[in-house]
Amino acid sequence: KAGVTQTPRYLIKTRGQQVTLSCSPISGHRSVSWYQQTPGQGLQFLFEYFSETQRNKGNFPGRFSGRQFSNSRSEMNVSTLELGDSALYLCASSFNVGGTPEAFFGQGTRLTVV
Amino acid sequence: SQQGEEDPQALSIQEGENATMNCSYKTSINNLQWYRQNSGRGLVHLILIRSNEREKHSGRLRVTLDTSKKSSSLLITASRAADTASYFCATDNSNSGYALNFGKGTSLLVTP
Numbered sequence: 359k360a361g362v363t364q365t366p367r368y369l370i371k372t373r374g375q376q377v378t379l380s381c382s383p384i385s386g387h388r389s390v391s392w393y394q395q396t397p398g399q400g401l402q403f404l405f406e407y408f409s410e411t412q413r414n415k416g417n418f419p420g421r422f423s424g425r426q427f428s429n430s431r432s433e434m435n436v437s438t439l440e441l442g443d444s445a446l447y448l449c450a451s452s453f454n455v456g457g458t459p460e461a462f463f464g465q466g467t468r469l470t471v472v
Numbered sequence: 473s474q475q476g477e478e479d480p481q482a483l484s485i486q487e488g489e490n491a492t493m494n495c496s497y498k499t500s501i502n503n504l505q506w507y508r509q510n511s512g513r514g515l516v517h518l519i520l521i522r523s524n525e526r527e528k529h530s531g532r533l534r535v536t537l538d539t540s541k542k543s544s545s546l547l548i549t550a551s552r553a554a555d556t557a558s559y560f561c562a563t564d565n566s567n568s569g570y571a572l573n574f575g576k577g578t579s580l581l582v583t584p
Binding site: 393400402403406408414416448459461463464466 | 502503505507512513514515516517520560562564566570571572573574575576577
């Protein structure tokens with residue numbers, strides 16, 4: 359079974375630009391969640407989607423948004439990039455139905471804002 | 473906000489020794505998972521323990537959970553240099569949906 363795939367692996371953007379990151383979950387998994395990892399704040403929850411609906415949202419500004427498609431693939435978008443948005447963005451997929459809550463992560467997208 | 477806190481922040485041992493990492497959390501949970509991360513790469517799922525379980529084993533890993541103390545421990549027996557990584561605990565306490573709360577992690581160094 360293929361794992362969670364995140365694209366691209368690396369991105370360099372300029373302040374003020376916007377960026378879209380993509381995540382393809384494990385086949386059959388309908389829950390996709392996103393996390394930001396920085397040295398200062400550690401791993402922080404951004405949001406979670408299940409069957410195209412956002413079920414949970416972390417404490418991030420509205421510049422951070424996401425969506426999920428009917429095939430469970432998910433994208434997250436960050437608009438008006440700031441230097442502090444430089445981070446490793448991780449996507450996790452989970453079956454999360456019938457008592458199988460394990461979350462499996464992709465390799466992440468390393469975003470650098472200059 | 474961070475839910476879990478790992479202890480110690482850093483641990484250095486020699487190959488063959490056991491490594492124990494602890495995790496404390498603040499609110500009631502549905503389950504607790506342990507992950508490993510190598511050099512800023514993705515998180516590798518190690519083991520999940522549910523709130524009604526007290527102990528779980530997987531290969532060289534042993535996890536305990538004490539919900540009365542809101543704490544968990546991860547024991548890696550007979551450590552290898554390849555176990556060098558950061559280890560995180562993550563709790564899920566969402567009533568709806570799915571959201572993991574991570575601690576800041578323990579950095580483990582295993583020297584040959």
